[in-house]
Amino acid sequence: MTLEQLNYLIVLQEERNMSRAAERLYITQPTLTAYVSRLEKKLGFMLFDRRHSPVVTTPSGKKYIEKMKEIVYAELQLEEALRKPQEVGGHVTIGIGYGHSLIQCPDLIERLLEKYPELDISIEEGQENHLLTKLSKGEIDIFFGHAELEVAHMRIGVVHEERNLLLVPIRFLQRTAFEGLSSSGRSPILIDPSVLQNKPVIMPGRGQGSYITLMSILTPCKIVPQKIISTNNNMTGARMAAKGLGYCYGNGDLTSMLHPKERKMLAYCYLPHMRKTRNFYYCFSEDHPQAELLMEIVEILRSI
Numbered sequence: 189m190t191l192e193q194l195n196y197l198i199v200l201q202e203e204r205n206m207s208r209a210a211e212r213l214y215i216t217q218p219t220l221t222a223y224v225s226r227l228e229k230k231l232g233f234m235l236f237d238r239r240h241s242p243v244v245t246t247p248s249g250k251k252y253i254e255k256m257k258e259i260v261y262a263e264l265q266l267e268e269a270l271r272k273p274q275e276v277g278g279h280v281t282i283g284i285g286y287g288h289s290l291i292q293c294p295d296l297i298e299r300l301l302e303k304y305p306e307l308d309i310s311i312e313e314g315q316e317n318h319l320l321t322k323l324s325k326g327e328i329d330i331f332f333g334h335a336e337l338e339v340a341h342m343r344i345g346v347v348h349e350e351r352n353l354l355l356v357p358i359r360f361l362q363r364t365a366f367e368g369l370s371s372s373g374r375s376p377i378l379i380d381p382s383v384l385q386n387k388p389v390i391m392p393g394r395g396q397g398s399y400i401t402l403m404s405i406l407t408p409c410k411i412v413p414q415k416i417i418s419t420n421n422n423m424t425g426a427r428m429a430a431k432g433l434g435y436c437y438g439n440g441d442l443t444s445m446l447h448p449k450e451r452k453m454l455a456y457c458y459l460p461h462m463r464k465t466r467n468f469y470y471c472f473s474e475d476h477p478q479a480e481l482l483m484e485i486v487e488i489l490r491s492i
Contacts, residue, residue, distance in 0.1 A: 194260050196223055197235065197253050204242035279308040280478060282485065283319035283328035285396060287422035288468070291441050295492050300485065307481075315395030315420055323471065330472040330482045332489070334397025343474050347489050349465040351376075352401065354457045355429045355438040360387055361455055376456040381409035384459075388434035389413040393420035397466075402437040405462050430454055 196213060200220065203209040210217040228235055235249035245253070284293065293311055301307065312322065316333040323331045323342075332347065353376055360383060389406075392399040406413075417434055419425050425436040426443055430450035443451055458464070470486045472479070 189256055189260060191260055191264065193223070194253075194256050196220060197249075197256070200224070200236065200243065201245045201249075201253060204244070206238070206243065278478075279310070280330070280481065280485070281310040281312055281328045282330055282332070283312045283314070283322060284332040285316060285319075285398075285422070286313050286420065287398075287442055288332060289313045290423055290445065292489060292492055296485070296488055299488050299492075303484075304481075315393050316397050317395035320471075323473075326473075329476065329478065330470060330485060332468065332470055334401065334466055334468060341474050342471050343476075343479070344469060344471045345486070347468045347470050347486060350439055350441075350468055352405070352458065352463055352466055353437075353439050354379075354384075354405070354435055354459070355426055355443065356384070356435040356455045356457045357429055357432040358453055358455050359432050360384070360435065361457075376458050379457045379459065381411055381459055383457075384409075384411050384413075384435060386412065386414045388415045388417060390417045390419060390425040390428050390434040390436035392422060392425065392437065393418060396420065396422075398422060398437050401466055405437070405459060408461060409459055426450075426454075 196209075199212050200206070200209040203212060206217050206220060210220045213220065224236060231252070233248045234246050235252060237244040237246055282293075282296075289311055297309055297311075300309065312319065312328050314322075316331075316335045319328065319331050319333065320335060322328045356379070361379065384406075389402075392402060413434075415434075417428065419428070422436075422438060422442055423445060426438050426446060427450060428434065429436045429438070430446060430453045432453065443454060443456075446454075470482075470489075472482050476482060
């Protein structure tokens with residue numbers, strides 16, 4: 189039985205009059221009468237007692253209509269559930285650090301919704317160690333970050349490489365060190381570790397991949413900071429560095445979000461033996477039901 193046919197019975201049960209029911213259904217009364225008669229003959233029992241006015245639904249008719257409601261509605265729900273894996277809908281939660289979220293997520297979400305307008309998306313921003321915990325608990329669907337990952341039953345890969353840079357206030361350097369320096373960060377300058385000795389540092393939160401990276405840069409050079417200012421937001425760190433409050437870890441993409449006047453107050457630097465790049469990873473469960481969608485998100489980020 190189709191939903192339309194079931195609706196014939198429901199409307200007749202409600203109206204208790206063949207003419208009014210046919211009018212409400214936008215069909216003729218003979219059409220409705222013929223349908224009910226054929227169905228009753230097929231079933232072998234009366235659904236409606238039409239010998240009286242108003243029409244009375246028989247006890248068997250009431251049970252039949254109620255049961256058919258359950259069956260037809262269940263069939264519609266099943267069809268909808270089976271269609272959903274083929275239509276990308278539902279919800280996805282992306283775990284990503286504050287800085288990358290600020291820089292990359294607006295373009296990522298725009299492109300993702302162009303292809304899948306029905307998709308609901310949550311951006312979970314935070315420290316990498318917290319995001320990885322959420323990933324292991326199934327609270328986020330995919331993780332993006334710099335943490336060196338060795339997690340069982342997870343699909344892991346590199347989205348792209350990022351250049352390692354130190355954002356150093358120009359007042360920390362001698363004028364000859366930064367004359368002609370490109371504000372794009374494409375021409376970083378080599379500085380001696382002594383330049384940063386006993387200078388304040390703006391340190392990322394311990395749960396961030398950039399904290400590990402910065403420590404791997406400073407420790408071999410035995411650089412001891414004068415003081416430490418800690419922030420979980422790399423964009424905040426870059427702005428504080430532009431005010432001369434300390435040097436920090438960063439990159440050209442991050443400083444592109446700064447005001448031009450702030451960018452002019454920073455030099456893009458690197459130290460001897462410092463790794464020039466670091467990897468930006470993705471990670472999600474191998475058996476995730478939306479694995480194809482998650483890989484599309486990865487490819488969009490790669491293109492950005």
